[in-house]
Amino acid sequence: MIEVRDLVKSYGGRRVLDGLTFTAEPGRVTAFLGPNGAGKSTTLRMILGLGIPDAGHALVNGVRYAELRDPLRTVGALLDASACHPARSPRAHLTWLARTQRIPAARVDEVLGLVGLAPAARRPVRGFSLGMRQRLGIAVALLGDPGTVILDEPMNGLDPEGIQWLRGLLRALADEGRTVLVSSHLMREMAVVADQVLVIGRGRVLADGGLTEFLETDLPPVRLVTPRLDELSRALRAEGARVTHDSDPHRATVTGLTSARIGDIAAQNAWSVHELTPVRPSLEEAYMRLTAEAVEYRSATAASTKKEAASHASLK
Numbered sequence: 001m002i003e004v005r006d007l008v009k010s011y012g013g014r015r016v017l018d019g020l021t022f023t024a025e026p027g028r029v030t031a032f033l034g035p036n037g038a039g040k041s042t043t044l045r046m047i048l049g050l051g052i053p054d055a056g057h058a059l060v061n062g063v064r065y066a067e068l069r070d071p072l073r074t075v076g077a078l079l080d081a082s083a084c085h086p087a088r089s090p091r092a093h094l095t096w097l098a099r100t101q102r103i104p105a106a107r108v109d110e111v112l113g114l115v116g117l118a119p120a121a122r123r124p125v126r127g128f129s130l131g132m133r134q135r136l137g138i139a140v141a142l143l144g145d146p147g148t149v150i151l152d153e154p155m156n157g158l159d160p161e162g163i164q165w166l167r168g169l170l171r172a173l174a175d176e177g178r179t180v181l182v183s184s185h186l187m188r189e190m191a192v193v194a195d196q197v198l199v200i201g202r203g204r205v206l207a208d209g210g211l212t213e214f215l216e217t218d219l220p221p222v223r224l225v226t227p228r229l230d231e232l233s234r235a236l237r238a239e240g241a242r243v244t245h246d247s248d249p250h251r252a253t254v255t256g257l258t259s260a261r262i263g264d265i266a267a268q269n270a271w272s273v274h275e276l277t278p279v280r281p282s283l284e285e286a287y288m289r290l291t292a293e294a295v296e297y298r299s300a301t302a303a304s305t306k307k308e309a310a311s312h313a314s315l316k
């Protein structure tokens, strides 16, 4: 269990964490999301005792990381996939870590097998791809068979097979009753694997709750298919709905009314309806809406890039 309370951290007078409070529970995969620079890695570093908060605290199983008696057996973490000497092999790196923490040597081969690195166990890490380094980082995190697992962007560099494997691993770890906190920008992956969604922006919590609740909206858009689209659209608009027609003359998206109300209006007029489906937003859509105001580093859109190019041209 991870408990973060009123965490504050500034760098060079700039507040990076601004009173962050959340709990990551055992038995659940908690997706830790937020735009670039939101403070995710800083938070993970504070939980792992790699930085001192200006105020507040971050506890694992009720104590600060520095006070844990068996840190690697309590909390395993992947923060930086390149945190291994390039001349070392995965086996040497893991064996050295196991010795320092009184972890049985047999566990080294076990985790190498688990992450699929057994064939490369004795090769120097310098020749490894990013995905292989990530696998080694995950092996390090799991070495002590910890009850809490923290992974910072573990999917980076993994191939499709690796991503699928990691998805299964995260699920299995949580199902075994472990606390799993994973930061990622891959919304589709997180939507598949997360139980809890924790979104931060500018060092504050923007949303914290179950994935299903996060995706719930009171009035989701409704996909409508009817041969009487023109008449039904007029009737729906008269009730205040917005109806957006599609290239198919029988299909539209309706916002502002429930599917039940749309169905009732159609029934009152004896207009047949072939489809009436509330469309829940994807995790990515819900996330984009939530963080729209908290994005610090925004990319230029195609339109603004064209505008900039034109203004450069006019300056020449």
Ligand SMILES: Nc1ncnc2c1ncn2[C@@H]1O[C@H](COP(=O)(O)OP(=O)(O)OP(=O)(O)O)[C@@H](O)[C@H]1O
Residues within 6 Å of the ligand: 011, 012, 016, 034, 035, 036, 037, 038, 039, 040, 041, 042, 043
């Ligand atoms: N040691 C440091 N010294 C100065 N500034 C720092 C330090 N660590 C983090 N920051 C700043 O704190 C802010 C939050 O960074 P952090 O890495 O926690 O964000 P993040 O949410 O993990 O972002 P990303 O998604 O890009 O990894 C950034 O503006 C970063 O530059």
